[in-house]
Amino acid sequence: MDNIAGSKSSLTWAVHISVAALVFLWLFPTIGLFVSSFRTADQISSSGWWASLFPAEQTIQLRTGGGDAAVQEGDLWVVEGNLLVDHEDSPGTDVTLTRFGVSSRDVSAYAIGETAEFGDGAETVTLSANGDYRYTSTEEPGRRGQRVFITAEVPPEFTLGNYQTILFSGTGQDNMAKAFFNTLTVTVPATIIPIVVAAFAAYALAWMDFPGRALLIALVVALLVVPLQLALIPLLRLHLGIGIGKGYLGVWLAHTAFGLPLAIYLLRNYMVGLPRDIIENAKVDGATDFQIFTKIILPLSFPALASFAIFQFLWTWNDLLVAKVFLIDATGSTTVMTNQIVELLGTRGGNWEILATAAFVSIAVPLVVFFAMQRYLVRGLLAGSVK
Known part of the structure; x- marks a missing residue:
């Protein structure tokens, strides 16, 4: 009876699945391209487009204040500030800090609240969860300050800047x-x-x-x-x-x-x-x-x-x-x-x-x-x- 004209084939389900698979394979890269066009460079490098609606973990390089922000306290030079808001390239207070480091070899060596040492221990930095830091040095700090790598959960971000x-x-x-x-x-x-x-x-x-x-x-x-x-x-x-x-x-x-x-x-x-x-x-x-x-x-x-x-x-x-x-x-x-x-x-x-x-x-x-x-x-x- 399967060969009678007008009868419904038993393989109709296979045709439907094949068509759905072809449509999905065609739409998948197109949707990905569309979503990526509204994301920032950091978001794209940290996670795939399918995770664009969820927070992404990123590693961001920032710097402490330089010598012009240092205050001498006894034998130490101290610089205090907030890494999340002090500079133009700071990510802002919307991020959640998880780890930090002071060397590119291990960017997440320290937990938030711990004190990290630079080199021989003459310089230290302590970072709190809200981004506040306290940097100390036995010598007057340089003009540019020290690098600090923070690992943070960044909320989803979309922008029209790419189209601009x-x-x-x-x-x-x-x-x-x-x-x-x-x-x-x-x-x-x-x-x-x-x-x-x-x-x-x-x-x-x-x-x-x-x-x-x-x-x-x-x-x-x-x-x-x-x-x-x-x-x-x-x-x-x-x-x-x-x-x-x-x-x-x-x-x-x-x-x-x-x-x-x-x-x-x-x-x-x-x-x-x-x-x-x-x-x-x-x-x-x-x-x-x-x-x-x-x-x-x-x-x-x-x-x-x-x-x-x-x-x-x-x-x-x-x-x-x-x-x-x-x-x-x-x-x-x-x-x-x-x-x-x-x-x-x-x-x-x-x-x-x-x-x-x-x-x-x-x-x-x-x-x-x-x-x-x-x-x-x-x-x-x-x-x-x-x-």
Whole structure:
């Protein structure tokens, strides 16, 4: 009975589990990137993003007051203060101190309230739970003071500073705002142009009779397997030869050329599956091919158009190779987001909070486009597969 059409398969549970696992594997790094983009560098280095809502243990290097804060008491020089609030880089009173140390070799050698000795014992420091310390020395302290390493439980901290740095940091290498608009300038025309051209070509190949139509269809299918890298240099030399050079026009034409085979193939398969009676009745009523195309075919082909638009938009938005060849100039005024992130890897390779923010900014728009149009994706991809 399992093979009877319409009966429910016994493996439905396996399909549901597989789909849930795939969704989880896709969402896990995306959510992690999103959460990390709001965390500070210290938070990221101390714990994973999944622990961002809980206190994290961190080791912080601070300094006692220097000689200008020292007071002589008998044979000793004494400096008193609070490590948690005295300096600009102090963590504040929200943290909970657990251990401390005076050497980088053992940053948690002493419990809170104990007295730690520096070197030969001529200098000591006592740290209390609220951050107050008492430093003593048999000689007058130096100007910078002594290093003290504290181990503390730091509460969760989230900030918009990473986005402030990335989007509004002027014209420096960290600024993603200009790269964001450059990417939009490349992506929107590079998505619209091939759709317009491919829609006309697909209608002609699907519903118009002319010599060589079958050969053109075969040529379109053959172009689907041509490697992108094979055409980059010849196409660039052609652009330079006709005066286009490197610029937005060149990269628009390049993306149009590389996207047309898939667009024509996808749209033609969809248009062929449309009811023939509608087309023939329109022709009997005196409609021209252009009227049929604009008033009947295009509205009915919206799922296929949206399906290709998703592919083309995502591919163009995430592209680096074509932009490097046809767009990027020496001044960097036309830098796209993918290239900007590569630059950030060189200048801020250790600043994970900046890199996470830049990466999430770059994927935010594709996520919006995908979720807004995903219901048309499968319908467009399956067009023409079943008669």
